[in-house]
Amino acid sequence: MTGGVRTVPARLQSSRERVELILSQLDRLPTLPAVAARLLSVTTSNESCARDVVDIVESDPSLTAAVLNMVRRADLGASGQINTVQRAVTALGFRAVRNAVLSVHVYSALPHADASGNERQASARRELWKHSLAVACTADMLAERMNGFEAKDQAFVCGLLHDVGKIALDACLPKSAARVFARVDADRECICDAERELFGLDHTVAGKHLVTRWQLPETITESVWFHHQDPQALPSSVTSPQLVRLIHLADNVVREQRIGFSGYQHVADIKACAEALKIKHTAVDDVVEGLPARMEPLCALVGLDEFISQAIYTESLSKANRELGIVNSELAESQRVLELRARCFEALKQFTECLTVRAGIADVCTAAAGCVQAALDADGAVGFVCDATSRCMYVGRSGPSDTGGPSASIIEVGDKENRDVLGAAVAVVLERKIGEAPQGCELIWRRCMDLPAPGPIWMLSFAKTDAMVGAVLFVVGDDVVARWRGAELECHALSSAFERAVSSAQLRVESERMNEELLDLNRRLSTAQRALVRGRSISMIAEMAAGAAHELNNPMSVISGRAQMAMATSEDAELTQTLKLVKDKAHEASQIVTDLMHFAKPRAARPLTRELGKLLESCCQRWQARFALEQGRLTRTVDDPQATVCADPDQLQEILDAVVTNAVEACDPESLRLQVNSRSRESDETVRIVIEDNGAGMSPEVLEHAFDPFFSSRPAGRGRGLGLSRAYRLAEINGGCLWLESTLNVGTTVIIELPAHAPIS
Secondary structure (H helix, E strand, O other), X not given: OOOOOOXXXXXXXXXXHHHHHHHHHHOOOXXXXXXXXXHHHHHXXXXXXXXXXXXXXXXXXXXHHHHHHHHHHHOOOOHHHOOOHHHHHHHHOHHHHHHHHHHHHHHHHOOOOOOOOOHHHHXXXXXXXXXXXXXXXXXXXXXXXXXXXOOHHHHHHHHHHOOHHHHHHHHHOHHHHHHHHHHHHHHOOOHHHHHHHHHOOOHHHHHHHHHHHOXXXXXXXXXXXXXXXXXXXXXXXXXXXXXXXXXXXXHHHHHHOOOOOOOOOOOOOHHHHHHHOOOOHHHHHHHHHHHHHHHHHHHHHHOOHHHOOOHHHHHHHHHHHHHHHHHHHHHHHHHHHHHHHHHHHHHHHXXXXXXXXXXXXXXXHHHHHHHHHHHHOOOOEEEEEEXXXXXXXXXXXXXXXXXXXXXXXXXXXXXXXXHHHHHHHHOOOOOOOEEEOOOOHHHHHHHHHOOOOOOOOEEEEEEEOOOEEEEEEEOOOHHHHHHHXXXXXHHHHHHHHHHHHHHHHHHHHHHHHHHHHHHHHHHHHHHHHHHHHHHHHHHXXXXXXXXXXXXXXXXHHHHHHHHHHHHHHOOOHHHHHHHHHHHHHHHHHHHHHHHHHHHHOOOOOOOEEEEHHHHHHHHHHHHHXXXXXXXXXXXXXXXXXXXXXXXXXXXXXXXXXHHHHHHHHHOOOOOOOEEEEEEOOOOOOEEEEEEEEOOOOOOHHHHHOOOOOOOOOOOOOOOOOOHHHHHHHHHHHOOOEEEEEEEOOOEEEEEEEEEOOOOOO
């Protein structure tokens, strides 16, 4: 039957082209013999009778011999007197003879053996025929129990041909069909799905095409095409829905009984299907019980003698037992997987509950260790994250109470120690699976647990970048490792959860650090902006003061000169006194102009490098004498005796005098405390001189304007308000800076920062 049949070329990519080619190969199958075609026509006609069947059988000697042999096998007692087809029909019954003749001719018309000699393929084909005969007999017996069913005579032939598409595909494409049979047998997959994946169509479509080509009645075509469809979802165009539903029921009954081979198709609810056809469930049981006896003569006629009588159910029971064993193994494996998955989910729940929004990387390591210990029932676990660029390693442990319980910490390791651990961990293939921990990880276990591992250490990795590795180390038995090594999805779920938590903790820490830096930058920007505004203000005031001083010098000189000339010629004592007052005030105004000029245009600095300690010692002695300070009122501290300061000596002296004068004037003489310190700096490029007092301090408003020229917070006896302003300006001229920190009623601190050395030219 397969000679001259083309195989499907592998180059055909279009599924539609593949389907068309397969259907064209079905056209190469032979048509039904004339006798079989006439018999099918008579069987499906409402006008045929027993005489028509007798005439067809008598026209074929082989059919006549088969029918008479059937009588002898039936052991009717008077079989020796039955030597004509007419008598055989009378003895056996019209339906039995008709069904037997149909079985013989349909069986002979289609391939039932493998020409290649493949016994497995031949067995599969015989199993297909046995299934088809069983469905035919079941449908026929069920039809007998349906009251008012008009298509009873067609039930057998529709059941016999319902799977003709499988036989046709097997005949046209034997190798591909063999792969389908092997696949559904091994994977317990629906044969329709396997056929559509491999061929592009299933046996229902192939069978529909074949019986249409044979020009068989529409009822047979519908039964072949729709016998796997849900009875409630049949198209409205079906001409005989009850017959299709009957074949559907018969097919499911036979598949439930494991008679023959049909592919692992889902078995429908037989009770519901029977009730839809108004067939009692007890009637279905009766059919199942009588099925072997009904099949026996038909199997004998078509040459399937090895599948007769109770052997059918014996083999069916054997198949059911084999399938049950497979199902039990699958259920046991599914139960094992579900148990692992349940432990995994419960451990992940514990993991998420242990973490807070403020959890750090070490906390994640601890939670991960506890999660793995709970999931794998480990003796202990250690989570760690190490970075090749840092000497810090984040660790967390979870173990028995004798190890101190769960804990998280950051440990410092040596450069070589960290490189060894990191290199050992990276050396493991990190595929989110359980693997044996490298030898270097023993060090981490000892550092965290304070004791050696009680057995081999295993590792589940969860983070790996170019410079960082994270993993959980644990100790379990070999049986636990064997179970979990196959649980790739569960291990991946644990690893992914740990990695996301570490990433989240890293992002949070980085975000907090960036926020802190941003706040510090804002503070510095605000300070710089204030300093810039103050500097520009002082520069503008200095320019204005310089202009005003230039304009005032000449008038003051004229006033002072004329007053002196008038005094020389005046004889009036009162007038002389008045002129003297005018001269003194003009001189005072001139001094103010001179101060303004010094503030506006100070001379360029001539820096010299001096020892800071000797400078401060000399200044303190002078201040004690100038302000009559008692012993202990003024203290001096120099952190680095070798420290130097590079500044213009006169201008530095003026800066210090202005600051100390302000400090003394702000303090109560009875409780004055003045401290002059030189604190060490991280950099040797600058030095700081800090002058602290316990005076009245400044309010924020006063502090804001402390460096403004002509500003003073003392209403009575106030000076010109140029002391701190000039000190600020001189500090800038000498390459340094000056700023204040003050609290009202607590005191003021003045910080002066100046170069420690002359710049390298």
